[in-house]
Amino acid sequence: MTDGDERSSSTHRTASGDVDADAPADDDAPALPDEDVDAVREALVGWYGESHRDFPWRRTDDPYEILVSEVMSQQTQLGRVVEAWEAFVDRWPTAAALASADRSDVVSFWTDHSLGYNNRAKYLHEAAGQVQTEFDGEFPETPAELSELMGVGPYTANAVASFAFNNGDAVVDTNVKRVLYRAFDVPDDDRTFERVASNLMPDDESRVWNNAIMELGGVACGKTPRCDEEGCPWRRWCRAYETGDFTAPDVPTQPTFEGSRRQFRGRIVRTLGEYDELTVDELGPRIRVDYAPDGEHGREWLRGLLSDLADDGLVDVVERDGESAARLRR
Template identity: 60%
Template sequence: MSSVAWPTDPDHLREALLAWYDDGHREFPWRDDADPWAILVSEVMSQQTQLDRIVEPYREFVDRWPTPGALAAADRSAVVAFWTDHSLGYNNRARYLHEAAAMVVEEFDGSLPADRDSLQTLQGVGPYTATAVAAFAFDRPVAVVDTNVERVLYRLLEGVREHDDPPYDALIEELLAPDRPAAFNNAIMELGGVACTPTPACDDAACPFRSHCHAYRTGDFTAPDVPTQPAFDGSRRQFRGRVLRTLADGPRPVDAVGHAVRVDYDPAGDPGREWLDGLLDDLERDGLIERRESDGERVVALRSSDSPAETRDATAETRDATADGPD
């Protein structure tokens, strides 16, 4: 067990994450291929390389050398030339993969072993790659921790920031879905790849952790690989834009606006009505919105004005909110 407290039951977080992943995620060919050799190839190719850049090289590689035996029988220069031609970086990876294929043929009868210790005996296969192959190819209940996963945990859990050496492995082991390890590992890595990016897209990607996330609540999106605060996400300007975008369809009750712009909004909590009133005060002072009574209820609306300047300002800020990105 780790020493970091979870903001809610890990079972709830796990279920929310898997539901988010099942509802829609990026499609990559290796996610549909449980062949251990193909998984190893994808892991070696994707080291320090964006996933969408290796899709075509991956397909060509496994089509040309579909088994460890096929690659082991190939001339090493051909393998290195393929690597170079496809700009896959670090030609040592191609040489190591060629040597690993020969080891699989000679020591494991042509089939990749399923356990991490045996996988790590292969040339160029370290603890991370061995764990990834065990999880994705053999559905072993092991957690794969990369930079994306560390960023998610650092932002989600306040207590992680108190550690010089955060217990990422232990935390992910606690969160892991033992009955769906491959899906879970893909899901948490996908979350870091599309939602909890260095400049996060919490709302646009519908991050399932928002209502429990320390970074989302505080606006502090720093992380080990993001040492300085992203300029826009979590900023006051971002929330101003969300309010205007929310009101574009018509007036709304005050608390309805709060819930629309922050999933963790609680009228009596933090962020709550006091935080929202401050935001609305700013917008009202700038002539962009107005608050009024309607059927005995306090509502917020975009300000009606014949002033070209005010109309132009409101339109510009709403456009920025729709973009929902940095200046």
């Protein structure tokens, strides 16, 4: 669940007049004057209706298929997700089918399709199991229940509830934050984003609304805005369009990937997907050319990575002839 019911604090932004995020007199004050809220809503839904991209997961309301698409989309650009999603739901068409699969197969699929964080493949597999064991094979339908599934946080819970059941609250991802921040000067504060997003969403229209506002953030209001090119439906209300200041909320910067332990974890998982089992010294040279058993990046270093991967439940480390060997966990 999102923390939608907390209304206590403190962010006041009345100065510019176009957002009253937390007015003392009326906690649920809309982001715009009443007469404009309807127009803002209609403009966005209308724009989405006539111009949205036609992704395959937008043609299904199967919650399992939606969940798969959301988990993939959290980490990978949508263009690349299409092929992977089709192959995934083709291979494991239902939550029950996925739950019966070997974890190693799901993780290898993830890696083979360059889907990033392989922990999420594990979560998805685990969530499919939860649907069988904790929900009796009936896919949960509310954000609160969906949140109980492994790997499903506030964003994904509301996305699946919305797109499968038209039953979600407003999603708040970085697209939504950027759009609200630019258009209505909403301050960069998670609680405020949630409240404004929730107030802006028309009742019982989470499916089209959440699709539309994220489409806006992805197509017209990305880091580089394309307001006129994409015919942004909010130009007449948009603070950024008016002022020319398209600053977006800060996104935390990442440590470099090249040479990182994440990179080598990825290589280990990829390599182990190609073999039944490898000893540490067989594995080492396959993940870095300068592997030397007693060198700086040798057994010690590699065993550390393997031990973390084992803690994550992705790898098993076994003893074979007094030597450590690794394999993907089934």
